[in-house]
Amino acid sequence: MSSPLSSITKPLQLPLSSATLAAINGYLSELQPDEILQWAIEYLPDLYQTTAFGLTGLVAIDMLSKITTSPPPLIFLDTLYHFKETYALVDEVRERYNQPIHVFKPEGCETMQDFEAKYGERLWEVDENTYDFAVKVEPARRAYDQLGVKAVITGRRASQGGDRASLKPLEVDSTGLMKLNPLYAWPFAMVEWYITDNKVPKNKLLDQGYRSVGDWHSTTKVAPGQDERAGRWAGQEKTECGLHRDYFVMEAAAKARELSIPAAIATSA
Template sequence: MNSLSRSQSSSGFSSPRSRSISDAKIDDNASVDSGFSLGNSSTHSTPLVSFTKGHLKHLNKTLENMHPTDILRFCKVLFPNLYQTTAFGLTGLATIDMLAKIQAQSPGSANTDLIFLDTLYHFQETYELVERVKERYNVRVHVFKPAEVDTVAQFEEMYGEKLYDISADLYDWVAKVEPQQRAYGDLGVAAVLTGRRRSQGGQRGDIPVIEIDEERGIVKINPLVNWSFKDVKSYIDEHKVPYNALLDRGYKSVGDWHSTSPVGEGEDERAGRWKGQEKTECGIHNKKSRYAQFLENAAREEAQKVSAA
């Protein structure tokens, strides 16, 4: 039976489920070393995956030229608490289809659940696609919305209209970054599969297959990192994977309706995101946002006041 999970609890910043070992005594050319290490969270008992820098380098070199399906098979075995975070773009959809095929070949293996950040401002076509994917793949989707709201009306009552124009940093934090942090904490995420590819350009131009997100305390895996848009679309067509109807209307990368537009002939596939702005990412893959820094500074100042009282 298809299942939809919704979470609104608050969890702050600490959800470390995996970590890398940074040791000045370890040389990049040293023998490969790996192991499990107990985490620093008392709420989860699953051990973390720890890597030396040399081991991580070895893994990325080995995985670099492997087919995404083989990368996914490897990651399903290696990582505990593995999830896929997706906005149901083409790359994420291809990943969902590959995971379903792997699951069919190994029915005893654990399913990989999905995490969907519902900003409340997605296109209707995106919401319809989510339902089609659930029906096609019988996959569990964990939906995380901005805290304490369920509708656009409630969101705008709390933050005002067009927050995305008035304060983009605050909007990204409230609608995307905080819900993502809450998802990682509530679900005990150790590693996530993403839909990022180097051919998308911008900050994604040199990402590896496996990377450590120290700020968020997780491992990020980019299984289709080497594929082009054409490669992904060919896979979608060949395997008849359901996709967003907007792609047939000139869109290539689909996000919120207020910051997404069709892509012109010869334009980069993400040119339709935040068109006319320098911005290329929403914050969930960036280093700590300015708003997150503001919140931490405010919390630090408040703690100092309490301590001095």
């Protein structure tokens, strides 16, 4: 597939100007998800897929298996609080697609008991910013540093609402990481159709009343007609786990807790 953006080199070189990023997004917005993924393989350097094995991520994994014999490696952030069904799905995907999965856990922790010995019990209730940083943000940055990641494929979609409502196909975050959202324009019904039509493995909890699966302590079943992410952090204004929030703000909040100073002071500097 040839891109009309003839001035853009392969692979892309950072930093991208706002004009270049806008031109790329204008081009990608006219493509189907599999075409966006094909473009990414050609243009994005050191490309990986970060996934918690949600439905959208699984669609991307399956599409990539049909596009190339060498799909981008997978990164799984093991918070240590996933459902047993999620861990079973990781093994099923590994076997089905014969694809390497790099697993990263909270620093210095192999088990939930290790994590609670370090941070205390129910940290997600005591300090959710520090929890998000410890189980998602820091392990992700460690993964990207160790593996030399410059671009990641995500499973985010605009129809999921919240912070995702204004998604573009390609973004560059505050650390310079390129984030590709190949299914950003698909509604949930299209994702479900693809999973069913292509017999893609999925989390068994999705047949038990769940629609979006995260940690067991912050995931609930949803009622018919509810938004697909209504079961994530139910009753809270929160819509993101921290992985796609500003890294430097999250880091400052976590350090503030370690230093026992108000997070507001650290993040307002």
